[in-house]
Amino acid sequence: MRGGGCLTMQDTKLIRRNGLIKDIRRNKFSYLIILPALIYTFIFSYCSYPYILIAFQKYNYEKGIFGSEWVGLKNFEFFFLSRKAPEVTWNTIYLNFLFIITGTMLAVVIAIMLNELKCRIFVKNTQSIMLFPNYLSWVVVSYMLYSFFSTEHGIINKVIEAFGGNRVNWYIQPNVWPAILVLMRIWKGAGINAVIFLAAITGIDEFIFQAASIDGANRWQQIWHITIPLIMPTVTIMTLLAIGKIMYGDFGMIYALIGDNGVLYPTTDIIDTYVFRALRKIGDPSHAMAISLFQSAVGFLMVYGSNWVTRKFFSEGALY
């Protein structure tokens, strides 16, 4: 279909011989309407790449990228020698790891369960409920969390008190927060992931199940030997994408739920919140850029690494 089906052979040759200008002249309207997107992407994406260089500068807003002083790797040194570097890197990876493992497993389990249920009304209604949290912003979610964990009025403390225990000020206990964050992540995301996996399951050819059934396989065996192997590619792709992004924390989640509560930083402060503070609170864009660059570099290796592993051991799941 080179050159479009509506054209004769001669026209096709004409287009191929001439370059971009000719093509634009032929398709004025098409090129005109894509222009806003091209310009927008050029400004907000392509023009942003040179700014990466400020990681090696002591950036000055007045002097700009060309006038600022070059400092080599000072910004990186400052970050890597600080106590915060291992802390935020570890938290980012650890929390994301927990989210991926718990979220994926639970979503797969729920998807398989929903597929087993034959009562359509029940499945539809429970799905509607499970999906709803996905549409809420983390700010709204933080209020819901607060209604449970608030020191003074929170339900959990009320329950503890009712059983004769003492109130716990959850917002000054760093150790419990990874668990709380995992819980909230499941609460918000498990439903939508389950629906995605459910779509993968319903895409499986019904005949395979029927054939297995005739051969005497029970439901459990069918799940174990048909459903799970056949949705593994989808699960792997989604996990792979998540691992590729393991260096990128969920700023919206952490900042909405934790905010500027420094007491909780040891277990919850991630690269993204740290970059945000370096940029907006401390006002050091070069330092922020250096950390951000470190994040991208490791993130890039993660994508390649995880894909390499998958291709080696599980070829259908690999992305490229």
Added chain:
Amino acid sequence: MKKFSMGTFLIYLFVTLFSIFCFLPMLLTLIVSFSDEMSIMRKGYSFFPEKFSVQAYRLIFQGGSNVMQGYAISTFVTVVGTLLALLITGLAAYTLSNKNVKYRNAMSLYFFVTMVFSAGVVPWYMICRALKLYDNIFALIIPNLLFNPFNMFLIKNFMSSLPDALRESATIDGANDAYIALRIYFPLSLPVMATVGLFYGLAYWNDWWNAIILVDNRNLYPVQFLLLQLKSQIQMIRDLQYLGGITTGPLPSESVKMATAIITIGPIVLLYPYLQKYFVKGLVVGSVKG
């Protein structure tokens, strides 16, 4: 009809419990927002308050707080932003799906590169500052959310799946490119446009990132960001009080806080049937096939 086995029962039980787990926090927020302030003070948040009251909502709607202004900002930003974003994305998608355009794949690559390589927050912030997208209403609309290549590819894939005969027969009948796009391709692509429109709309409505990074003026805060500020202030004061016994003036009441959260969800509840229909479908297509 198969027997109602133990396994099936356990599955029903588990799914029901998980749904309750998802539902309870929302229910609690709703009930607290309708609770009488005094009963919250006495008994804390509760699913069974001593007394119900609409006082919190009355306070908000009478302008007792700046929530309504934030609501107006959010609404404006969402409507204008979504329409603009949909326009830019849809138009670009059409060109990429147009097989007469020779360089469409090159342009796809041009967009795709930006999805893979992102320079991060800092350059983005610098560009917004340089474009004077700072501390004004455009700072909430133009950066970050206005155009997303992923959404564009979603529309493009849909348009590419339409039969080529459509374009060919229309061309033979004398229709030009603009006519084919506006009268044939866009009307046929309404479902996917609805999906992408909901993606954008939800992102704009729930966004507070642009506000936290690019806006200082309190009068421009969207409702989500106001909500965040409200919480962090209150929480900080609460924790301080609890730790050191510092007393402060009256705080915004508990029920008003929760009522603000509830009215922030309002539009999402209203659009929920459409979200279920289009949003989920788009997400499934995007993640399973993309």
